[in-house]
Amino acid sequence: NAGVTQTPKFQVLKTGQSMTLQCAQDMNHEYMSWYRQDPGMGLRLIHYSVGAGITDQGEVPNGYNVSRSTTEDFPLRLLSAAPSQTSVYFCASSIGGGWNYGYTFGSGTRLTVV
Amino acid sequence: TQLLEQSPQFLSIQEGENLTVYCNSSSVFSSLQWYRQEPGEGPVLLVTVVTGGEVKKLKRLTFQFGDARKDSSLHITAAQPGDTGLYLCAGFPGRFYFGSGTKLNVKP
Numbered sequence: 001n002a003g004v005t006q007t008p009k010f011q012v013l014k015t016g017q018s019m020t021l022q023c024a025q026d027m028n029h030e031y032m033s034w035y036r037q038d039p040g041m042g043l044r045l046i047h048y049s050v051g052a053g054i055t056d057q058g059e060v061p062n063g064y065n066v067s068r069s070t071t072e073d074f075p076l077r078l079l080s081a082a083p084s085q086t087s088v089y090f091c092a093s094s095i096g097g098g099w100n101y102g103y104t105f106g107s108g109t110r111l112t113v114v
Numbered sequence: 115t116q117l118l119e120q121s122p123q124f125l126s127i128q129e130g131e132n133l134t135v136y137c138n139s140s141s142v143f144s145s146l147q148w149y150r151q152e153p154g155e156g157p158v159l160l161v162t163v164v165t166g167g168e169v170k171k172l173k174r175l176t177f178q179f180g181d182a183r184k185d186s187s188l189h190i191t192a193a194q195p196g197d198t199g200l201y202l203c204a205g206f207p208g209r210f211y212f213g214s215g216t217k218l219n220v221k222p
Contacts, residue, residue, distance in 0.1 A: 004156075035212075040123075042116060042214035043157075043202070090156050099144035099206040100164070105156030 006091050006106035013081040013113045021076040021109050023091030031097040032074040036087040081113045118213035126219040135216040137203035138185045144206045146186045151200040193220045
């Protein structure tokens with residue numbers, strides 16, 4: 001099925017470790033974004049991209065890096081994991097970043113940092 | 115402080131009951147979206163409303179955008195267990211901001 005694929009589904013990291021969360025979409029969407037979801041906080045934007053080679057910060061970018069070398073892929077890198085980064089991470093894509101476009105979300109990565 | 119406040123936070127009802135959940139803000143939105151999220155999955159888009167006062171229906175779900183485009187409501191008629199999930203609203207002033215959601219549990 002076409003959509004957004006995230007891997008892994010679950011991950012446990014030790015404090016200070018680094019890792020990459022993978023996100024791929026096969027809908028030729030230009031806009032891709034990463035959110036984290038924490039209880040009572042809603043979905044908060046980490047980073048986003050409006051096309052290959054273009055990325056920008058959202059509201060909670062500290063501790064995370066992104067790159068967008070192809071239209072399809074948008075990996076999220078945790079540089080040095082901290083317990084505060086324990087969360088559920090969602091990748092989303094859209095035809096564009098405007099008000100009239102809906103997002104397609106992946107099924108999420110549940111990350112625990114111990 | 116979140117841009118969008120959703121209420122109630124939790125709602126547990128019996129199958130067949132009607133319910134309304136709310137999404138409120140002091141900001142004006144170009145559009146507002148509603149998503150439903152099931153446990154272990156990502157949110158799925160239900161509807162986008164754009165015009166003040168707009169009403170959209172999706173089977174038993176009725177969505178309304180406030181006249182001033184600052185708030186929205188979702189009404190479910192004759193709720194079913196399959197309606198169980200987290201309902202999120204998202205408003206667009208420059209980019210989409212999400213509320214923290216209403217967690218709905220419909221008991222058989």
